[in-house]
Amino acid sequence: MSAEPAVTDTPDPASDEPWQRLDTRVVWVDAAKTLLSMVPAGIAIAFFGAEIDWGTMGPILGATAFGVLGGIADLLRWVKTRYRITDQYVERRTGLLVRRHRSIRRDRIRSVDTSARFRHKLAGLRVVTVGAGQHSAAGEAALVLDAVRTETAERLRQELLYGVTPAPAADAVDAAEPAEPRPEGRVLARLARSWVFYNMFSIWAFLMAAGLLWGTYWLLRMFGLDPAGFVRGLADWDAIGTAWTIVIAVAAVGAVGVVGLAVDFFTENWRFVLERVPGERGTVLRTTQGLFKTREVNRDDNRLRGVQIAEPLLWRWIGMADTSVVSTGLSIWSMTPSAQILPRGPISVARRVAAEVLETTPSPVDRPLRPHPRRALRRRAGWALATTGVVTGLLAWLTTLIDGLPGGVWLAGLGLLPVGLALAVVAYRSLGHAVADGYLVVRSGAWARTTTALQSRAVVGVTFRQSLLQRRLRLATVEVTTAAGMGRYSALDVASADAVELATAAAPGLLDPFLTTSVATAAAEAPDPVQAQARP
Structure with a gap:
């Protein structure tokens, strides 16, 4: 007996629902991104007389080429992508040289996420990600619509999660009517500013600082400035000595990284809210967060199977913890895993939220555990x-x-x-x-x-x-x-x-079947049934 697959590569033959395009604003957003990627190099050449050589302009020219190629690829993707929502399936057709058709059964949808980068927010666009659980185990990607209007994304989210029938396709394009009101629920956690302390100090601070300083160095070099000479002129480094110079450099780089991690934490988790809201088939755990890039993740409570709390060794002494849910249909390998329900924060908050998510008293994660033998x-x-x-x-x-x-x-x-x-x-x-x-x-x-x-x-x-x-x-x-x-x-x-x-x-x-079989086999092989002791 095999379960019906959640994701297929065949269209729904019984549907006459028309296919829809991604929003046309995607083209203009990508064109603007392509032009903006040329601005730094253009300013450097036109106003600062920068020479076009790989040593000075290499990184900027590389970024410009990357932006141009990305814009062209996005234009081709918009031309060849269609999607539709039927009574039973969410379908998408895409591909230029190789055509690909994907469909997800609506009754197998586990999550519907919406996100928007800064350029999408300026244009009123959202990226919709529909997950059916197949990508957790088989390595398959979720179905992504990049991008549709904010109103269309809200209609899709309500239709797929809450069963609210969206407006007709023509109305979706015109966005003449507002979307249905979002269902309100019970708030389980909100962002606390003190949580930034748990996210500022790690080895990633030095890696982030290295990236920031490297990018700043090449940007200043492109405009004819000498950042290395500026640093050499700050102090008499020969008089300070090699050892203290290294200490000061490490401290300065670490400070830059710590500030960078703090800024990244607030931009990533701005206005973070975890709440339990009504859904089409029960309740849904919903998180919303982000300043320049907003993200909303909805997790069906019917798919919830448990929680997980991880406490890093180096920061266990300050009570730091990461909190996630154990659920079917959520990707755990992405850079922003949908299973994570809280930013890194205090263990007390993690345990409280875990108890509220499981709705079990006392909470399983608070129970005393049986120690293992020495x-x-x-x-x-x-x-x-x-x-x-x-x-x-x-x-x-x-x-x-x-x-x-x-x-x-x-x-x-x-x-x-x-x-x-x-x-x-x-x-x-x-x-x-x-x-x-x-x-x-x-x-x-x-x-x-x-x-x-x-x-x-x-x-x-x-x-x-x-x-x-x-x-x-x-x-x-x-x-x-x-x-x-x-x-x-x-x-x-x-x-x-x-x-x-x-x-x-x-x-x-x-x-039970294996234990019963083991007992019966042991009893049959025993020379004396009275003295036989069968163990599973």
């Missing part, structure tokens, strides 16, 4: 020792191959031992599991302690895994399979004697 710590300590030994041996071997390499360089490998043992302890203390109120709760992770609460009814399979070392330590990993989220969630290194008990509690009834 033998699990021995396994992690063993890996730390093995890693240290391999690295140390490799460095010692390299000293015999490379002339000039100090003979004691292999001692640097021993520095991994305390770090590895510390991570082993952290990873062991993160282990835990529980089954309560219809949820399986598992926790693990060294660099990011991740707690996942998954509905037991969402478990469709169970796998028991034992390596040679686990078998020797009487440990086992219980892995449950589900159609939601990552697809697999594991309770690492539980006691072997508790593995079957955990699996049967996490998925009631799923293992």
